[in-house]
Each structure stands twice: as C-alpha cells, then as structure tokens.
Amino acid sequence: MSDFVTEVAGEDRHFVTALARGLSVLACFGPGRTSLANQDIAESCGLPRSTVSRLTHTLTRLGYLQHLPESGRYRLGTATIALSSAALGGLDVRAIARPALRAVAEAANASVGLGVRDGLSMRYVDCHRGPAAIALNLDTGSRISLARSAMGRAYVAVCPERERERIYEDLKALDPVAWPSLRAGLDRAVAEHREIGCCTSFGDWQETVCAIGVGFDPGGGLPMMSVNCGAPSVITDARFLMEVARPRLIAAVRSLDGVMGA
Template sequence: MTESEENSGTEGHDRQFVVALSRGLDVLRCFRANDAMLGNQEIASRTGLPKPTVSRLTYTLTRLGYLTYIERYAKYQLGTAVLSLGYTALASMDIRHVARPLMQELADYSDVAVSLGSGDQTSMIYIESCRGKGALTIRLSVGSRIPVATTAMGRAYLAALPEGERNAILDQVRKRHPDDWPRIKLGLERALREYAQRGFTMSVGDWQSDVHAVGVALTNPATGAVMALNCGGAAFLLPRERLEDDLGPRLVAVARKIEAALGRR
C-alpha cells in the first residue's frame, strides 16, 4: 500500500483537505535514511502517483529548496529546506531536553539503547536516542523510522491511543501487510494485554529476530501528544526475564518522571 492510497480516504471526505499539498508531502516522506537519491520513477512507485504528477511535484519542491536535483544521475536528494524544518521541529520540543538525562541514566545502567519516538502513520520516528557504553547497541538515531505494529515502542504508543485512532492506524497496517497481518494482529493483542497488566509492552524477536525491547508510552501534559520510549538491544543481552522484571518497570518510572517534569514547566 502506498502513501497516497493511505491518504485517499481523507481526500474523498474532507473539503478542507488540500490534495496537492498532501501529494507533495508524500514525495518528501518517501525518502528514507538509506536513500542516497531517488528518481521520479522510484518516487512514483513508492507513492503510487502517476509519473507526470511526480515530475511536477519534484520540480516544484526543487524550486522551493525541499529537494536538490543531481543532474549527473537525474535523481533527487532531500534539500536543506527539509533539514531546516526538521531542526526547528526538534529544537522546539521541550520533551527532548527533559527526557535526555533520564534516558541516558537508564541507557548507562542497561548498557543498551533508550529512545523516544513519535508516531507517523504506520511508523515511529526517533526524536531522541541515548546509548549505553556497550559496543552492541542498536545503531538507530534521531530521524530513524521503525514499524509501529511489531516494535515495543510502537505497541506502547498504540496501547495509549484512543481506540478510534489506534484502529485507523491498524487498518493501514493491515492493508499494507495483508499476508503478515494475522501474525501482526496476534502480537498486538498480546502486547495490549501486557500493557494493561504491567504498564509496558515487549517485542521479543517480533520485529527483528535478534532484537529484544520493552516499550512505555507517555503523554506530554502541555500538548496532550502521545509518544513512547523504548529500551532495546541485542537479544542475548535482554532475555525476557530481564525485560519483565527489571527494565520494564524502570522504563515505566522514567516515563512517569518525564511527564511529571513536563507538568512543572
């Protein structure tokens, strides 16, 4: 399922929805951290948009500085205007400054990575990440995307959302991954039960077979925004018992401390 197909329902029912703007943002969203460059054909394939439409969008985005055209390869890179927007967004997030020392303390204790993420359709985007001193921490950083439905962070985020919002996201996941949906749904149902009982979720090889993690949601009292934390790393460092008995409760405590600190600001 493409980005544009995910947005098609909104386009058809909301008169305030600007289709051209949505499609331009779909073009920017289809770039990933491991994409050095993308051509119009690749962008068309990822977004589901006709190639002539993509050509007009990439031309406009290039004129505005959001894309850079590499003539030698006839492909595009994200431009500095995108970097400026991203930096401004990150710099304005008080939660990062409040959360980082608490996250780093847990990362040092656990010797793995502790990260904070925000939801974006069927993904979670890292907005802060702290690593332990061990050499085997997960190599994900600010701006990295992970799936919402199979990771501990994403499952915690889903557990904390209102039911309507959660179901809308899961409908996108189901349409995008029809063959894997029964397995994904089973893991999600288990994670939601865990969250209700313990206040945290786990992903024990569900996303990547060699990665284990625990996740906890938190809410920014000032904005009402739901985000999520995770603590994760190599599976052999994080057996289920350590997640359940030690790191899960510790991550819950970190989340509550962050919420309390934000509430005092």
C-alpha cells in the first residue's frame, strides 16, 4: 500500500499523501480483522509504526477509530457508521436487485453477491446464500481480489476503457512479477464476458472456489457494478455453474442494467 501511495503521489501534485495513508488505515479493518494493533496496521499498510501511531491517534480523536485500553488495539469507531450508511443508502439498486439475486442463489444453491470496485479490490454491498450447508464466508462489506475473482473480472470487463487501463497500470506497479499472469487472466475475462456473457474464476481466487460473474451499468450516476455466483467446489463445479447458473445470472443482471436511470 505504501509503495502504491508513494507512486501515485509522485505522479499527481493534487494527491494528499497523508489523507491516503489515513484512509488506508481504515481499509485494514474488515471481517476477521475487527480489532488491530498498530503493528498489525503497519504491516498491512507498509508504513513505519511511528507513522501508524500518529494516524491511529488522529483517527481516534476524530471518532473514526476506537482505542481498546485493555488490549492496546483499535477497532472502527462510530464515525465510520455514518459514512457506510450514507454510501449504502445511495445504492438503491440493492433493494431492486434483491428478489432476482435471491432467486439465483436458491436455484443455483450458491452464494450470489453484488459488488462495487474498491481500489484494487471488490467490495460486497449485498449478499445472498442458497440452502447449501457449506457456503462462502463472505458478507456485506467483505473485500475480494479485483484481478482474480469472477466479480472483479466482470467489473474490469464492463468498465470504461480508460479506467481499465489505469487498473492495469496500478496492478502492474503493485506486483510486476505477478502482472503477466494477472494480465492474461483479465484479458481472457474481457473476451469471455463479450462472448459468453460472463467471466469465470475456477480456482483462480481460491483453489477450492468456483464462481462466475456478470458486470453491468446500473445508471443514475452510480458506478459500474458486478454480480457473482459461486460456491465451494465440494458443492458445485464449473460445469453446473456454466450450464445451470449462468443463464439465470445473466437474465437477472440484464434486468438491472440501466435500472437506476429509467
């Protein structure tokens, strides 16, 4: 994170590095990481612990973090609730999408998620699960890989060309060694979305997970979004997703394309 922020700051004179670092601290928290020590945050952000200490102190004073004296750790403060509520409240497409996405989840016996881009990740803004006893451990607020997940690949497939180019540049800068493999997967995903209506990720994000994804433009000034349908490979496989879930998912997403601009 630190190297990426430094690179962007060097290219953009309007970029506020201190603000970016503060936001990167908040982004460290999530499912399974509800409380963190300064050392945990420093390792995640790639920042010196002394810098992280000043950032967490400032964010605590502003209410974005809460300090836990008994453990010396931090968790998200109440000020973040207002931000998340305002952001999710503006995504009225969630309520419109729920009946269709829930039906896909039940028919496919899989997890179906609605997501938006969050930097070089995808962020779940809604999630539905089928009746399977074993499901993906993901829920609203979870983050997954942009480059390796079906949801992320579907987003890349439908986003504007200029945005896609910037995503490629950022991914290459973040990990030059992994970039050729990531680029091949993303280029294949763009072609898949155009040719078969969805992107695939069969063991690419997690070895034991099969998923497909479809991207769309909700309209109304909202950002591009994408929907995935997936499950552990012990529950479903690539063939089932492609033959049974894919037509249902494509039909559901088509009903959402431009819905907020109608």
